[in-house]
Amino acid sequence: MSGNGRRVTAAMVAAHAGTSVSTVSLVVNGKARGRVSETIADRVRRSVSELGYVVDHAASSLARGRSDLVVLLAPDLPNPFFGDVVAGVRAGLGERYHLMLSTPAGTGTQPAAEDVARVAALRPTGLLVHAPSPSLLDDLSPDGPPLVLLDARAPGHDAVTFDFGPGVDALLTHLAALGHRRIAYLDGTTPSATFAVRRELLASRAGAHGLTVLGDEVRADVTLDAAADTAVGALPRWLDDGATAVVAAADTLAYGVLAAAARLGLAVPDDVSVAGFDDLPYSQITAPALTSVGLPGHALGRAAARRLTAVLDGDDAAPPVSPIARLAVRHSTAPPPGSGDGAAS
Amino acid sequence: MSGNGRRVTAAMVAAHAGTSVSTVSLVVNGKARGRVSETIADRVRRSVSELGYVVDHAASSLARGRSDLVVLLAPDLPNPFFGDVVAGVRAGLGERYHLMLSTPAGTGTQPAAEDVARVAALRPTGLLVHAPSPSLLDDLSPDGPPLVLLDARAPGHDAVTFDFGPGVDALLTHLAALGHRRIAYLDGTTPSATFAVRRELLASRAGAHGLTVLGDEVRADVTLDAAADTAVGALPRWLDDGATAVVAAADTLAYGVLAAAARLGLAVPDDVSVAGFDDLPYSQITAPALTSVGLPGHALGRAAARRLTAVLDGDDAAPPVSPIARLAVRHSTAPPPGSGDGAAS
DNA sequence: CTGAAAGCGCTTACAG
DNA sequence: CTGAAAGCGCTTACAG
Numbered sequence: 001m002s003g004n005g006r007r008v009t010a011a012m013v014a015a016h017a018g019t020s021v022s023t024v025s026l027v028v029n030g031k032a033r034g035r036v037s038e039t040i041a042d043r044v045r046r047s048v049s050e051l052g053y054v055v056d057h058a059a060s061s062l063a064r065g066r067s068d069l070v071v072l073l074a075p076d077l078p079n080p081f082f083g084d085v086v087a088g089v090r091a092g093l094g095e096r097y098h099l100m101l102s103t104p105a106g107t108g109t110q111p112a113a114e115d116v117a118r119v120a121a122l123r124p125t126g127l128l129v130h131a132p133s134p135s136l137l138d139d140l141s142p143d144g145p146p147l148v149l150l151d152a153r154a155p156g157h158d159a160v161t162f163d164f165g166p167g168v169d170a171l172l173t174h175l176a177a178l179g180h181r182r183i184a185y186l187d188g189t190t191p192s193a194t195f196a197v198r199r200e201l202l203a204s205r206a207g208a209h210g211l212t213v214l215g216d217e218v219r220a221d222v223t224l225d226a227a228a229d230t231a232v233g234a235l236p237r238w239l240d241d242g243a244t245a246v247v248a249a250a251d252t253l254a255y256g257v258l259a260a261a262a263r264l265g266l267a268v269p270d271d272v273s274v275a276g277f278d279d280l281p282y283s284q285i286t287a288p289a290l291t292s293v294g295l296p297g298h299a300l301g302r303a304a305a306r307r308l309t310a311v312l313d314g315d316d317a318a319p320p321v322s323p324i325a326r327l328a329v330r331h332s333t334a335p336p337p338g339s340g341d342g343a344a345s
Numbered sequence: 346m347s348g349n350g351r352r353v354t355a356a357m358v359a360a361h362a363g364t365s366v367s368t369v370s371l372v373v374n375g376k377a378r379g380r381v382s383e384t385i386a387d388r389v390r391r392s393v394s395e396l397g398y399v400v401d402h403a404a405s406s407l408a409r410g411r412s413d414l415v416v417l418l419a420p421d422l423p424n425p426f427f428g429d430v431v432a433g434v435r436a437g438l439g440e441r442y443h444l445m446l447s448t449p450a451g452t453g454t455q456p457a458a459e460d461v462a463r464v465a466a467l468r469p470t471g472l473l474v475h476a477p478s479p480s481l482l483d484d485l486s487p488d489g490p491p492l493v494l495l496d497a498r499a500p501g502h503d504a505v506t507f508d509f510g511p512g513v514d515a516l517l518t519h520l521a522a523l524g525h526r527r528i529a530y531l532d533g534t535t536p537s538a539t540f541a542v543r544r545e546l547l548a549s550r551a552g553a554h555g556l557t558v559l560g561d562e563v564r565a566d567v568t569l570d571a572a573a574d575t576a577v578g579a580l581p582r583w584l585d586d587g588a589t590a591v592v593a594a595a596d597t598l599a600y601g602v603l604a605a606a607a608r609l610g611l612a613v614p615d616d617v618s619v620a621g622f623d624d625l626p627y628s629q630i631t632a633p634a635l636t637s638v639g640l641p642g643h644a645l646g647r648a649a650a651r652r653l654t655a656v657l658d659g660d661d662a663a664p665p666v667s668p669i670a671r672l673a674v675r676h677s678t679a680p681p682p683g684s685g686d687g688a689a690s
Numbered sequence: 691c692t693g694a695a696a697g698c699g700c701t702t703a704c705a706g
Numbered sequence: 707c708t709g710a711a712a713g714c715g716c717t718t719a720c721a722g
Contacts, residue, residue, distance in 0.1 A: 054462045054465060054466045055466060056407070056466055056468070057463075057466035058403045058406040058407040059403075059407050060466075061403040062401070062403040077428055077446075078428025078429075078431070078432070079428075083422055083423025083424075084423075086422060086423075098463045099447075100416075101445065101447070102444075102446070103431060103444075103446065117399045118399075121400060121401055121402040121405075122402045122403075122414075223626065224627065224630070255627060255630050258630045259630050262630070281568065281570060282569065282631070284604055285600050285603045285607070286632060287630055287632035287634070288632065289632070
């Protein structure tokens with residue numbers, strides 16, 4: 001099964017099978033049909049498995065000018081949400097391509113130009129880029145490999161985005177029905193466009209539901225601890241401003257709001273309601289369970305991978321469909337204090 | 346900054362700088378000292394940045410027989426714990442190597458032999474393997490690149506492991522002091538040795554603390570939902586058997602126990618105490634906050650990366666130190682029901 | 691100090 | 707159907 005000796009080359013396989021390197025290459029790459037006799041092809045296949053031959057990636061991609069590598073650029077790896085996206089990408093990519101992830105240094109940091117250059121030097125056959133910052137987008141060479149953006153949109157690039165509309169509307173409907181009128185928003189510092197989209201959509205639709213979003217722009221790194229520190233400062237101000245609910249741009253941010261509320265001695269949802277985006281599995285068992293706009297990460301990943309393989313196959317026809325965000329209502333949202341109805345939702 | 350034209354080659358740089366390809370290679374690889382005049386080296390560097398030249402990875406690794414690639418094999422990517430490990434690896438690796446992650450299909454699935462072969466074909470200069478299953482270990486060719494295991498140990502391989510001892514002892518001391526006598530254990534299905542180590546350590550030390558671990562072997566996939574389903578079945582049995590506390594092999598498993606307790610109408614910690622391993626950030630805000638044996642993932646990643654670079658530099662002297670597990674005590678553990686002391690810890 | 695040349699292990703026209 | 711040969715873009719002795 002595994003290499004025994006030094007590295008096995010096509011020449012060794014050819015010698016073992018009593019044929020030429022060209023033939024080995026043809027057989028191994030599945031291009032033997034009608035070009036190599038079944039007898040010889042069989043002999044080659046047997047030698048391949050006997051010797052444990054694996055086509056050298058470097059030599060192969062040098063000769064072809066491209067590899068079977070698809071690289072997923074993942075600035076936001078630490079986000080638990082991302083596991084689903086990766087699983088979806090694997091599912092959508094199938095067996096034909098080899099997926100590798102590239103991720104930058106710090107939490108939420110965006111890959112530097114150098115990282116991108118190093119990835120480009122690998123000659124991936126395609127690139128998948130999750131929630132890129134504008135600067136990452138700039139570093140992506142226009143004559144690089146085909147590329148699909150995930151949860152982002154940019155002129156001239158293929159992209160798969162979420163349809164946030166239904167989820168955001170459901171959240172606003174839910175909050176308005178409970179009796180909330182003023183809501184605060186905790187944004188992420190991540191320079192990804194998806195955060196701007198979420199914020200702007202919420203702000204622009206709020207009015208139609210009789211809701212006001214506080215103008216106060218507050219951001220935190222998308223980790224529980226950073227969000228908690230920020231929210232400890234912001235929560236009292238928000239409440240003073242009349243907010244009775246806080247919406248966070250991601251569940252991990254919302255968790256920080258929960259932690260901050262606990263530190264401040266505020267009860268959720270009795271003193272303030274909290275909601276997030278992502279609907280992470282953990283949101284079922286937070287204290288209290290979190291109302292959240294669920295984003296189907298698996299569907300996003302799969303759609304992006306499918307789009308990429310379609311482009312690579314020269315089959316550009318059908319544009320990808322946006323997976324739809326859906327609200328999961330839980331205990332962290334309830335009627336605002338003083339609304340004369342203390343019952344939890 | 347970015348490529349403008351087709352792919353830039355060393356030959357183009359050489360032409361632009363009025364020198365040879367050999368000289369370009371020397372300069373670009375930092376081997377110019379005392380072999381290329383400063384004048385020419387400068388000219389080359391200017392051409393490089395002007396043309397946006399990046400050494401082609403395939404050609405370079407084909408010529409050298411190896412690349413600057415370090416691949417981290419990560420069967421357990423979806424675990425939020427893993428973000429810290431990756432950050433630590435990046436920190437320990439420095440700028441000299443390029444880190445890429447390879448991860449298998451399903452949650453907690455182990456990379457198949459084919460994945461390993463594909464990774465090997467990339468000719469990484471080194472391999473980092475996190476919590477491998479025995480079968481993954483088998484697939485790793487003995488004449489492959491230098492390799493360091495993370496949170497695992499295997500004969501003949503370099504490895505960095507956790508020192509679970511202090512954390513496990515602290516957990517047992519804590520539970521015994523609260524008055525618990527019988528505890529149940531929820532293991533992961535992941536075939537990684539680290540889970541066996543945790544289970545066996547807990548079982549072997551329990552007696553010294555006057556504690557008994559139920560013989561019942563219960564396992565679940567390391568996700569909240571799978572663990573919740575399993576725990577819904579197991580919890581009543583455990584309580585019947587006299588257990589007053591459940592220890593889970595990972596926090597995500599413990600979250601499942603919390604979810605199961607909620608479904609069954611059991612109060613944590615009043616009806617049953619719960620504890621986990623990992624001390625994920627989310628464990629601060631679960632209902633209730635989770636007592637957990639913290640595993641320093643960043644330190645693990647960094648130590649493993651340092652070990653790998655030391656081996657690559659032929660500097661094998663100091664073996665890596667095991668990062669130490671430490672207990673974080675929170676509200677999910679309390680005296681057992683009927684102990685005459687209902688106060689939470 | 692500098693460059694021509696061989697070779698890394700493949701793939702792909704091109705002859706046969 | 708099969709194989710010899712060129713070429714992918716580098717790196718590294720080796721001459722000069």
